[in-house]
Amino acid sequence: MKGAPETMLAVLLGAAIGAGAYALYSSRQAAPAPVAPVAGDAASMAKPAAEERKVLYWHDPMVPGQRFDKPGKSPFMDMDLVPVYDDQAAAGTVAVDPRVLQNIGVRYANVESRSDAPQLAAVGNVRFDETRTVSLQARVGGYIERQSVRATGQPVTRGQVLAEITAPEFVQAQDELLLARRLNDALLVDAARSRLSLLGMSDRQIDELAASGRVQRSVAIIAPASGIVTEIVARPGMNVAAGAPLFVFAALDSVWVVAEVPERDAASIASGSAAQISFPAFPGESFKGRVEFIYPDVTAATRTASVRIALPNPRGRLRPGMLATVQVGGATTRPALWLPSEAVITTGNRSLVLLAEEPGRFRPVDVVTGAERDGRIEIRQGLAEGARVVASGQFLIDSEASLKGVLTRMTPESPPGAPSAALAQGRVDAIDRDKLRITLSHGVIPSVSMPAMTMGFPVDPPALLQGVEPGQQVEFDVVRRDGDLVVTTLRAHGAAQAHRH
Template sequence: MNQKKNITRTAIVALVIAVAGAGGYWAGARQETHGASQPATGGPGGQIDPATGKKVLYWHDPMVPGPKFDKPGKSPFMDMQLVPMFADESGDNGKVLISPRVQQNLGIRTADVVEGTLSSTVEVVGSAAYNERDVALVQARASGYVERLYVRAPLDRVRKGQPLAELYVPDWVAAQEEYFAARRMQGGQDLADAALQRMRLAGMNEEQIRLVTSTGKVHPRITINAPVSGVVDELAAREGLTVAAGAPLYRINGLSTVWIIAEIPEAATGQVRPGAAVTARTPAWPGQTFQGKVESLLPEINAATRTLKARIELANPRERLAPGMFANISLTPATGQRSLLVPSEAVIQTGTRNVVFVAAGDGKFTPVNVEIGAQAGNQIEIRQGLQAGQKVVVSGQFLVDSEASLKGTIARMVDASASAPQTDRPPAETSHSGTGRVEKIGPEGVTLSHGPIPSLHWGPMTMAFKPPPDGLPRNVAVGDTVAFEMRKVQDGYQLTAVTPVTDSAPAAMKPGAMPPAMDKASMGGKR
């Protein structure tokens, strides 16, 4: 019995020792593989890099900037060494620090935020048309017959006072004969006055009545003259035609001014107002300009072209502009309110946010969310987020954006403003594809020597990936060339699809294939 108890006690002690050893091994392996997520107190924060003499905050993998390690070593994600993050490079209050040498090499330039008025010329196209406010209608003043036409075709040019047609009016004959009969009667002055009034009612004007009374002859015909100069737009009269009183005979359009019907883009309609000055040019008269103004904006948007029609009135000296002519229009918008202006290239537009980098001095840059307004030429209006006199990055801002993303500045800014994540950099769930060679397959992951991955701006390198959720295909082995897809996860990158590449295609033709010199030794894990 005692012997059995001793054996049992010995087995229990051995089991406890084994479990403790396994736990220590697992903790050590975890510490070695993943490192601490934050610098330990009194650890790297107190270390001094002997090469630079700077205080080290933590180490990280620039390709996977999330995890932080409390000691140097090889990255568990890439075939490269961890990089130290120094205290004077971490920035403060969301700032990004870039050394002056790097700024000079990459040509980072800044520009001042200035206060001014955003005003520019809007260039549009249009076509000429008749000015519908410069129209004269010629009608028959009395019923009669068209005996003669002097202007016989539409689009004939006419001058003011030019004879157009001659009408025979029978009703005038009776009224004039009655007048002559009353005048011959003794004491018939009252009857003569009544006959004159009847001639007026028949459509005769005062000049025609004076002609009848002065000559003492009957004038049954009337000559119709052009009331204005212009072009005959419509002709409704023909010789021998019977016309009633008020019947239209001619429609004459003046050409001293013309309309230009211009298509204004919807985005520019806010800059155009009635009365704005206009300069027009037409291929028909090269080198000559026509001046005018915007008469009105028609309240309707073309759903197909997203444009608004503007009616522009132009002076037409020597009647050179004809309806249907094509014209290039330069509109000068009315002077707007003063606002803050920055160069257009300073604004990074992600679709959900607009970001600029403000130079804070000493090589530090701060990302700032801004609200933008109208844009003209190479300037854009800033409605909120900046102040006059600040300096913004206008060249190389994507380098600053990359540095900010690596150091978590953008993430802190997004959290602070409760805005959407930056969309100009690939989101975590975005899938990326590439081609590489299988170097190692193990339970902890798959090591690939892959070619460039343009969607992540990666160059050729060797790195470890987490295996696909459903595991690797059975026909994939070490040494095979595969096409793969992967996505960003919390602690690295995970393969989502792996497909072997057939050997029938030459290596140079395979997407993402690396040159022979790009082996692991030559790449060294660098981008």
């Protein structure tokens, strides 16, 4: 059969073609399919791998309010300035729409450096001038026969007789003078006159005795100056000994004004500082004086220091006990950084401000404050001159309108069970357990925006160092205390648990 071979050849050829097609199909199914390029990846591949990021400015993380236009060494610490890039996420900041800021009326203030002579306001009162206080004593023992001043507060004038004392010794001394004159013995006369003078008799009274020859039975107690009687010891009929106190009185031609100054302001006042005093009893009038003395102690109940100002009082208008308002000029202060007091948020154990880094973006910064007066507060650490901070509206920026809300919302929260993003990573280089210090080679510390470096830190509490040895990898965090960075959280890798404080 002629057609049989041809038919057989066609069948074999078809089988071969089918086998080849099946093999090709199987190989394509086994090979991985090519992945279509993602548009973003293609764009990334199109960019140069080492494209330089744009630097906005350089700064010292320890003084975040100060910016620099070029790199270099920090003028505040021995470290290089750190660049801040335009695409860098600002950790610990809060962003607010500028339109919202305008609607809620947020005001700003710049940190200013200035030195001044502050005017310190204080409240005081008028007191007797203790240097003008006189105590009268009996020169001779005897009985108080008559007394013209019997109540405290009674005014007396110079030369006024306050009381009379009958004393046998006084009578005997007068008889001795008269006898010496009759004997015409000059030495005895001088001795008798001296004795009478010591017993309280004036030269005029002695001359009258010598001229008249009449012996006086009593010696007069005479006021040596004008003033107010503040204490009476003697009473008519009392038997007093020589040297016993009889009266105490104070002159009013000069008085003291003692003002109470808050202890935080006392250091700026010096002896000789000018003072201006006004009294509710004399509205519209003011009296000028100078600080004469600063008392060395502080009143525990009021936490105030007393300063003394002497005022002349020739007409006796100023009376002890009068209320006084005092303005004292403090000494010129050293240049310092100042902010409006309302810009500082105090939480009890820390003080912070909201630093305006750029329009609509703020960052809380811990500060150390100093003196406060006239609505302004001194900034000793944390900010640099020229830094711009929020002066009002801090709580409006935080949606919860509470200080706790400000602090929590400005700090990113970690999901439950996740490691804290605020902890820094580092290696322990050395430990001084006696001085409670640890030296760490660490990366960036997010809580204080500190760059990577090797640095020693004090540790508090001491228990944090238990189980930690040099060479271990640790997670830790720091806080600012008295101008220093203190490790308060420390966890060694592989430890059973973290020590926290």
